[in-house]
Amino acid sequence: MIFNRVSYGFAAAAAGAFLFFAPAAQAMTKIERVVSPGGIEAWLVREPSVPLIAMEFSFKGGANQDPVGKPGVAYMAAASLDEGAGDLDAKAFQARAERNAVELSFRASRDEVRGSLKVLSDRKAEGFDLLRLALTKPRFDQEPVERIRAQMLTALKRETTSPNEIGSRLWWRTAFPNHPYSLPTNGTLESVPTIVRDDLTGFVSRTLARDNLKVGVVGDIDAKTLGTVLDQVFGALPAKSDLRAVPQARPEAVGKRLEVQLDVPQTVVAFGGSGIPRKDPDFIPAFIVNHILGGGSFSSRLYNEVREKRGLAYSVYSYLLPLDAAALFMGGTQTRADKANEAVGLIEEEIKRLAENGPTEDELEKSKSYLKGSYALNFDTSTKIAGQLVQLQVDDLGIDYWERRNGLIEAVTLDDVKRVARRLLNGGVLFTVVGRTQTAASAKQGG
Incomplete structure (x- = not known):
């Protein structure tokens, strides 16, 4: 499950052009490696003919970094990143995103935290600043955290009667006993109520760092400008992550x-x-x-x-x-x-x-x-291309x-x-x- 924050102003302003934008096949291979003055790398496919920018990024370390006994921390932290940051509470943050046609989302999987930004090129300063705040100064205020907790618990209760979810959880629990992969990414009915703010801030401080960051960008932005943006958005993150080692494993109980x-x-x-x-x-x-x-x-x-x-x-x-x-x-x-x-x-x-x-x-x-x-x-779509740029780096x-x-x-x-x-x-x-x-x-x- 992914919590998305969609700016409908973005969709209206783009008038559908973003969703159907794709560079020609030749252009898809024209990837520029951009390294910022501060040493942050991104891969760029420039397309100035459409006034839009898509950025995808990944931090290694997702649910496999949840605290022992508390599955769901990475999931809740990712869902809360754009629920207020810096001096902006959740309402003010979302209003600023809506006003500037910014679409921003975060999601946690077993091995990583991923994020996505879509913005019109003439609003890029606002979009990149909101992303900077979400990554470097998340608030984790009580009201939005409790709202997200309630959403997670509601979904988990529904999953107790879902054959797909029951089968999936049983498979992972059986195949990877005593391993982080045995635990559900979105937590359990027992663990989610126990997650506190310190868990969320601790996960972010240990995981969101420059050394485990991969970035892909597609759209109306040149390499020099992107280099400056990379330092502005990601430069204040810690230089090194503090990830717990995850042991290599093979699925057990095969043949059963x-x-x-x-x-x-x-x-x-x-x-x-x-x-x-x-x-x-x-x-x-x-x-x-x-x-x-x-x-x-x-x-x-x-x-x-x-x-x-x-x-x-x-x-x-x-x-x-x-x-x-x-x-x-x-x-x-x-x-x-x-x-x-x-x-x-x-x-x-x-x-x-x-x-x-x-x-x-x-x-x-x-x-x-x-x-x-x-x-x-x-x-x-440019979002797919940006995602591919990130995946190539991750792999x-x-x-x-x-x-x-x-x-x-x-x-x-x-x-x-x-x-x-x-x-x-x-x-x-x-x-x-x-x-x-x-x-x-x-x-x-x-x-």
Whole structure:
């Protein structure tokens, strides 16, 4: 769940131009590395033809830095950053953002805190100053913190009857016992009431620092101006973060199936096992293997077997999830209670078949063609482009990755995907099944 602060004045002023802005394919590779006078780095795609600026940024250290016994601190801190800062209380901060058509949001995930700023170029001074205040002088006043706490608790209560959330929490709790990944990012009904202001200020002071910052910018701003802005916005942050080490881990209980009885219309199936790290040379072949198995939507093996041939589900999918401390292969579906066993069996069968025999030459070529051609969909808004700039830095893939990426895919051979299919899919997966299951529940419902 993400708490967003949207300026409707921004949407009106932009008149839709921002949402549909995308540089030409050639321009997407024209990334400038900008280093401020104070040594802060950002990657920039300049586009002066549209008077808009999008900035995305990331700080390493998200929910994995929550205090022991208090999951939800990172989530609450991120949600509170724009609820008043400096001399502006929450109402005054939001009014200033609205008056200047500034859209600002923050969100916490397992491994990072991310933020986003969208502003018209003639209002950039106001937008960047609001961002500076939110990052360096958050207030965490009682009223907005209690309001956000109430929102979080309401959402958590709803999740106790959500089969998707029940299954997800059970999967992570089982796969990563005694590890930060076992805990839900948005906290629990027990932990959220115990979070105090010192927890929020402590998280921000330890996590939001210049040494773990990545910045991507797209729009009507030049490199010199951006260099000045970087120091103005981020320069007052601590030079060094104080992050707790997160141990590397592999999912446990693979090969098991856990069931939770819940009276809902459809049974929810989730599964996951070990994946391949993002910097591993086998990641691109694994990306192709996953596309063939369940990442290819209407063309995947799982879609063909589970939906097309048997009509067991509307959607069935798989994906790779490389985290800082674990690389995962994940997936899921929803189906009728009396068909859950059949759906799980088909998923297991297709995983095993692909692991043993690998893809066909035809599957490989079609997947490569699709993955190369569809890459441009990641760049159809300036916010997406800025996010990609940040992700490339987080993944340490190099500033020229856009230029190299399709070549890396094209270079993958049939022998590569057969070998990597065995590596990726032979380790087994952990299933969670939530709904009117056909066998006795072997796990308790909970969060």
